[in-house]
Amino acid sequence: MGRIGPGRRREGRGRRKRLRHGVRHWWPIAAGTAASTGLLLGAYLEGPRLSGVSAALTVPHRDAARRGGPGALPPERLMSTFTTRFAAGEPRVHNIELGARALDGQVVEPGATFSFNDAVGPRTRSRGYVPAPAIMGSRLADDVGGGICQVSTTLYNAVFLAGLDIRKARAHTLWMPEYPEGREAAVFYPQLDFAWRNDTGESVRIQVTYSATSLTVNLWGRRRYEVRSQTSDRYGFRPFESGVGRGGECIPMAGREGFEVDVWRMLLADGREVRRERFHTEYRPQPEVECL
Incomplete structure (x- = not known):
């Protein structure tokens, strides 16, 4: 190999000096750009709740399963999903969003019983809930936390379709077209609760997403049963009455007949009906109410 002369050595030292100067000059900008990108990415993943929360919860779980080794979690599968809808801008939408945030990310361990009231907590003004129409007997009346039953009912239907063990649930006294007939869960803290048990042998994670007009509950885990269901025709009809209400607290109502309905859920394993x-x-009949 030939020897490097003094001129080329001086030129090499000059290039290295310029490179060190360039690194010192541009590194703060590059580092700041990387940090800003990280913050923006973190904000995107944590994201507006309008589109859900799932990236931060789902991806690490699956990555851990792929890596294997100590502490690895089993891969999640979508057990069921259910969506209900509502009109945008109503006061009840705010309560629905609060309930959805409280419910989202909850994990129910094998054999554990999940209580909606325990998970969501009291619906009070101090916790941000506002008055909105709620079913009170055979009428609608403003109540703090009104609309929260849309969250419990959406969860109920996801639990129903996942084949999980429903332990405690009661339908509303009036049928509302937002919900499937006979498949709903009315809640009122603390007396009236919706509870179900995780009988799958593995953990179940609740994921809740919402938009301005819809609410979706996804359940992640491993199914134990295939589910089939059937709903009867309505029967036992009862006529509704008409009336007039006065004052600012009156809520107009469209009259609807009362009726009875039966829902069957068939749980199957390996194609055979287990239960x-x-x-x-x-x-109840829903009276027709005109507010004057």
Whole structure:
């Protein structure tokens, strides 16, 4: 190999000096850009709750399963999903969002019983809930936390479709078209609760997403049963009455007949029916109310 002369050595030292100067000059900008990108990415993943929360919860779980080794979690599968809808801008939408945030990310361990009231907590003004129409007997009346039953009912249907063990649930006294007939869970803290048990042998994670007009509950875990269901025709009809209400607290109502309905859920394993459940519901007539 030939020797490097003094001129080329001086040129090499000059290039290295310029490189060190360039690194000192541009590194703060590059580092700041990387940090800003990280913050923006973190904000995107934590994200507006309008589109859900799932990236931070789902991806690490699956990555851990792929890596294997100590502490690795089993891969999640979508057990069921259910969506209900509502009109945008109503006061109840705020309560629905609060309930959805409280519910999202909850994990129910094998054999554990999940209580909606324990998970979501009291619906009070101090916790941010506002008055909104709620079913009170055979009428609608403003109540703090009104609308929270849309969260419990959406969860109920996801639990129903996942084949999980429903331990405590009661339908509303009036049927509302937002919900499937005979498949709902009314809640009122602390007396009236919706509870179900995780009988799958593995953990179940609740994921809740919402938009301005819809609410979706996904359940992640491993199914134990295939689910089939059947809903009867309505029967036992009862006529509704008409009336007039006065004052600022009056809520107008469209009259609807009362009726009864039966829902059957069939749980199957390896194609064979393991259990058949009947859910019977009696809905009161909904009076027609005109507010003056």
